[in-house]
Amino acid sequence: MAVISPAVPTAAAKPRAGSFSALAAELWHDKAGLFGFAIIVLLIVLAFIAPLITPYDPALQSVAARLKPPVWMAKGSWEHLLGTDHLGRDVLSRVMAGARTSLIVGVSVVLLAGSFGVLVGLFAGFKGGRTDAVLMRLVDIQVAFPGLLMILLIVSVIGPSMTTMIVVLAITNWMIYARVVRGIVLSVRQTPYVEAAEVIGCKPARVIFKHILPNLTSPLLTLGILEFTNIVLAEAAMSFLGLGVQPPATSWGLDVANGKDYIFVAWWLITFPGLSISVTVLAINLFANWLRVTTDPQEREKRFARAKAAERRRAGRTAPTPVEA
Amino acid sequence: MGLFILRRLFQGFLVVLGVTLVVFVATRMVGDPAQVMLPLSATAEQRAAFEHKFGLDRPMAEQFVDFIGDLATFDFGESMWQRRPAMDVIAGRLPNTLKLIAAGLGLAIVLALPLGALAAIRPGGFADRITVFLGLFGLSLPQFWLGLLLIMVFAVTFKVLPTSGYGGWTHFILPAVTLALPAAARLMMLVRSSVIDELNQQYVRTARAKGLRFPQVLFGHALRNALVPFITLAGWEFISALAGYTVVVETVFAWPGLGLTAMQAIKFSDLFLLQAIVFTVAIGIVLVNIVLDVIYKLIDPRIKLA
Numbered sequence: 001m002a003v004i005s006p007a008v009p010t011a012a013a014k015p016r017a018g019s020f021s022a023l024a025a026e027l028w029h030d031k032a033g034l035f036g037f038a039i040i041v042l043l044i045v046l047a048f049i050a051p052l053i054t055p056y057d058p059a060l061q062s063v064a065a066r067l068k069p070p071v072w073m074a075k076g077s078w079e080h081l082l083g084t085d086h087l088g089r090d091v092l093s094r095v096m097a098g099a100r101t102s103l104i105v106g107v108s109v110v111l112l113a114g115s116f117g118v119l120v121g122l123f124a125g126f127k128g129g130r131t132d133a134v135l136m137r138l139v140d141i142q143v144a145f146p147g148l149l150m151i152l153l154i155v156s157v158i159g160p161s162m163t164t165m166i167v168v169l170a171i172t173n174w175m176i177y178a179r180v181v182r183g184i185v186l187s188v189r190q191t192p193y194v195e196a197a198e199v200i201g202c203k204p205a206r207v208i209f210k211h212i213l214p215n216l217t218s219p220l221l222t223l224g225i226l227e228f229t230n231i232v233l234a235e236a237a238m239s240f241l242g243l244g245v246q247p248p249a250t251s252w253g254l255d256v257a258n259g260k261d262y263i264f265v266a267w268w269l270i271t272f273p274g275l276s277i278s279v280t281v282l283a284i285n286l287f288a289n290w291l292r293v294t295t296d297p298q299e300r301e302k303r304f305a306r307a308k309a310a311e312r313r314r315a316g317r318t319a320p321t322p323v324e325a
Numbered sequence: 326m327g328l329f330i331l332r333r334l335f336q337g338f339l340v341v342l343g344v345t346l347v348v349f350v351a352t353r354m355v356g357d358p359a360q361v362m363l364p365l366s367a368t369a370e371q372r373a374a375f376e377h378k379f380g381l382d383r384p385m386a387e388q389f390v391d392f393i394g395d396l397a398t399f400d401f402g403e404s405m406w407q408r409r410p411a412m413d414v415i416a417g418r419l420p421n422t423l424k425l426i427a428a429g430l431g432l433a434i435v436l437a438l439p440l441g442a443l444a445a446i447r448p449g450g451f452a453d454r455i456t457v458f459l460g461l462f463g464l465s466l467p468q469f470w471l472g473l474l475l476i477m478v479f480a481v482t483f484k485v486l487p488t489s490g491y492g493g494w495t496h497f498i499l500p501a502v503t504l505a506l507p508a509a510a511r512l513m514m515l516v517r518s519s520v521i522d523e524l525n526q527q528y529v530r531t532a533r534a535k536g537l538r539f540p541q542v543l544f545g546h547a548l549r550n551a552l553v554p555f556i557t558l559a560g561w562e563f564i565s566a567l568a569g570y571t572v573v574v575e576t577v578f579a580w581p582g583l584g585l586t587a588m589q590a591i592k593f594s595d596l597f598l599l600q601a602i603v604f605t606v607a608i609g610i611v612l613v614n615i616v617l618d619v620i621y622k623l624i625d626p627r628i629k630l631a
Binding site for chain 1: 336351464565567576596607
């Protein structure tokens, strides 16, 4: 008697759309997004373990080793791979330590501003009517504030520090979340399933957090990541102006500011910290771009259509091209 | 139209009131002006005299009424650093900032329109990929770093342009380019996506079908319709530059504008001058916003002014 072995289901071999491995495979195919993702992972790892692996203490000064050029220059040495600054501090160690500052400030500001903005947006969109009008008018008014100048004024009165910077940046950047969330809530409220939930008597909190909030995950994720790049740039700019992170703490913006007086003799002082900011922001932008396209059904459709069209072109021009709607 | 402007003026009034409130709370209740503006060695008597002179020893409510009264009469007090009315200092510096913004934003627009349209002709094509990458790159450069790199290359290494300061037209080039690049990147991305959308519209197909050449369709129809969102963003770029984003560029290039003055006011603990700058800019933003709304109305009659 022959035993019929059960056929291996071929469908199971293919990862389900939306599963983690499917996402990973998609990321693998988008080289720009993959590059961004790799840099982000590197940055996070660096932020956590930087104190353990930096060759020197980032604040350690050495008069004997002032303004040493990077290793590949004539006077460079292996002791300081990226050279040293005007106080003899190791540039590589400072660049590595700066990753932590950027990450801490970026994440705290996005979380603080994001949670406040999301709450305001949910509340305004859900309540509607007068509450909505008042809250959105407040948003309009604050958007028209002279942003950076007010930040400068407030910080200079209170006194610069990392905490001040985080709080001030959060206070001045929550409005965009409120606007985006409110817009989505207004459109989602019209859908039958939210109306049904309300009709069967769900409490407002349940409707907001169980039924409406999941719709916000994807746009909020993309918005949060893009805002993160803005905050990284803002942190660097404020530290560059001397109103952000204060020495002996390290920040890429602060390092560029320190190096700018030595621009004639030591190009590496401003180049490497500045490059770190640019590569970080570029990586996050590339990743966010991929994420937006991947999580947006409309964008997926467009991409699918493009891939199909390319397939057809490759298959030869014999097949009739379908009439577009 | 008249009613609309009146309503926007009222909203602008609320903005200025909000700025006033925040500045008052930050400077008088959270911070201590005497501590900021007096040297560390100041004695208790000097502090008391200072507080009495500027009315800082009176009740908060009374101070607030006074504060509003001064603003309403455009009396921003005297700049302690320059020893002349704060408004005079601002009047001397504001034109320089406006010139810089005009040069930078003009350059950004000149770059963004053709590049964005070029990228939109074939989305996903070679030109598109290059411009999108350049755009993302432009968005990722911190302005202060870009400025310093430009100084390093063009002023230090090749010695073709002045490093900083204000003077002839050569002094404009580096600051304007630094101010322009990130704005150009944002504007270019917007032109690209709106022209792509427009090129997919039915009227483009009709225009092509009746035999109009592609450049004519692109520039005469698609780009023209893409101008409405473009002007919105360009206006926003103008406002955000005015709102303080020239501070960084002016600091890097020692450009004697309002942003550099703000930084100097901070350095010299000149709180009154700094306050005056913030209010001037707030009023400027309100006015620019109203002008922009009127411009939208003129270029797109479909927009209702409410």
